[in-house]
Amino acid sequence: MTQATSPLQDADLDALVRPDKVHRKVYVDPDIFALEMERIYGHIWIYIGHDSQVPYTGDYVASQIAGHQVVMVRGADDSVNVVYNRCPHKGAMLVPEGTGNTRKLFRCPYHGWTFHLDGTMMTAPLKNGYEGTCFDPANPEFHMTKLARVERYRGFVFASMAAEGPTLKEFLGGAITSIDNLCDRSPVGEVEVAGGVFRVMQQSNWKVFYENLHDTMHPMVTHESSVVAARQQYRALPEGSPMPLELLVMDGNGEPYPFWESLELRGFDNGHGYMEAIFNPNAGNDPVMQEYKAAMHAAYGEARTAEILGMNRHNTVIYGSGSPHTVFQQFRVIRPVAVDRTLIEIYTFRLKGAPPAVFERALLYANVINSPSSNVMPDDIEVYNRVQLGNQNKVGGEWVSMHRYHGTDRKLDDGSVSINGTSELPMRNQFAAWRRYMLAGDAA
Ligand code: FES
Ligand SMILES: [Fe+2]
Missing domain, CATH: 2.102.10.10 (Rieske [2Fe-2S] iron-sulphur domain)
Incomplete structure (x- = not known):
């Protein structure tokens, strides 16, 4: 792409990102947003x-x-x-x-x-x-x-505005395993978009959403009200009732800190990553799961089925595109619109060849957790908006902290892994990519 004239110099950009913190300007400066669209979105x-x-x-x-x-x-x-x-x-x-x-x-x-x-x-x-x-x-x-x-x-269409650069597979790196796992959960290895789309215009910078996808220190605070509501609903059910899925997915945000500390976070090159799932909806043996697993066994055999369903991930980040959720078959597409406007589109996928109830379960998850009228997503939108407004302050604080477990990330050949599931590794990993794209410009 042609490089536009920007008032920002590399030295200005370099000063905004430290290994353990970023300057608030990266979320609120329209010139930085314009440069992101050129240097990040123009290349990836x-x-x-x-x-x-x-x-x-x-x-x-x-x-x-x-x-x-x-x-x-x-x-x-x-x-x-x-x-x-x-x-x-x-x-x-x-x-x-x-x-x-x-x-x-x-x-x-x-x-x-x-x-x-x-x-x-x-x-x-x-x-x-x-x-x-x-x-x-x-x-x-x-x-x-x-x-x-x-x-x-595997049906997922990506495009790049740059004539040259890494192939799609090279770009996705380890994050491609989440796309594979989403498709492999179908007995025929294929998925299709079904059931419409939720569209939400958030009054916050696009990076805030990516950072929150692996922020394991917020659910028990931001979503406290929906956790309390789910538990109240459950207590009203007859003694010994199993917790219905619609309450279970809300209740999961109320797990105690040691639970979140035990989860695995992974960061890959280019800002991608994933977070281990909060719970495994395929662990049960109800009639739906029995029928689904029978179809999977027939297609893949028991060992491979266990491997596919055992890959238990919550949000995956494909930096610049959005977030596939393999277990509940969805892709949240993240589209930056302005420095303080981000469009989120939430698509749900049907696993071809799986019982209809598996798709209904994915729709239930989208409705209870991700719908703009759900009990959960509006909690996040409120805090994203507060982050945006707080960071617009020109006085009263310059930096945004990413210190949690800084310096402890374990480097692997294909990326990094946290030693603790409440690490801010994903944010640091995203900003390492951000810094590289923004400083490299056309050379990226
Ligand atoms: S034909 Fe005139 S603008 Fe397209
Ligand atoms: Fe949240």
């Missing part, structure tokens, strides 16, 4: 969507990444294309943000120029008037522009 692989969202020719999902309108569309040849959603005539978006079907071509709603589903131009109305000009449908100047690189991994 970004999750666009899943190919199951565009099953038929002409199906599209239009969204924005780093302030650019883009559209993922299913081509006639089963390809999945990602092109900038901009007409080369006067710049109009070809399709509105959201989903739909554009049939066999894009037709601009302004003057009717048409484009193939790979973005190349078909034709423009009324040819006379273009004689003697350089207008030519074969000229790439008159095509919709493709994103520089697009790769699909």
Whole structure:
């Protein structure tokens, strides 16, 4: 990408990130946000969507990444294309943000120029008037522009605005195992988006959400009210009743500190990582699980099934894209919109070949934990907003602490692992990547 002129020098940026703390400006400075969109989002692989969202020719999902309108569309040849959603005539978006079907071509709603589903131009109305000009449908100047690189991994479509850089697999590193595990949980090894999407516009910087995904010191405080409510509900049930799943997932946030200290946190290159799960919903042996495990055993055998379902992860971070949750089959897509605005889209996946009740369980989790009208997510949104507002103070404190268990992370060949599950390793790991991208610029 072309480097825009920024008032920020590398030395300014370097001074903002220390090994154990970051300057509050990284969350509130619009110039830093603009540079992030260029130096981070302009280079990395970004999750666009899943190919199951565009099953038929002409199906599209239009969204924005780093302030650019883009559209993922299913081509006639089963390809999945990602092109900038901009007409080369006067710049109009070809399709509105959201989903739909554009049939066999894009037709601009302004003057009717048409484009193939790979973005190349078909034709423009009324040819006379273009004689003697350089207008030519074969000229790439008159095509919709493709994103520089697009790769699909097990149905997950990523794109990069940079023509050069690591492959998608190289970029994802150890985080790719979470995508694999999500798919492997299907007896046929495939997943599909189903059940709609929750969209939430948060009034906070995008990095706050990533940091919170592995923040194991907040659940028992931020979510105290929903833990108390779940326990009250449970006490109202007949003595000896098992705790229903909708209460169990809320109750999990109330585990005591020693429980969280025992969890594993992992950080990979490029800011990715994962957190071990709070509990294993597949540990039970109810009729749903019996049916599901029978399908898995038939597909993979008992040993491999135990391995797949034993990979028990809570949030995974794919830095810059969002967070797959393997156990409850979802992907929370994180889209920075402005320095203090972040759009979160929560998609739930159906495991192909699994009993319908497994999908219903994932929907239950999304509704109880992630829905904007749930008892849990609004707790997080409130504290994210307070972090944003507190860090907008120009006086009253400069730094944001990431000291917890600093200096104790164990280095592995493929990344780092915490010695304690309440470590702030994930935040330090994310900012190590942030610093590298921001200082390296085009060289990243
Ligand atoms: S802006 Fe698209 S045809 Fe004119
Ligand atoms: Fe939370």
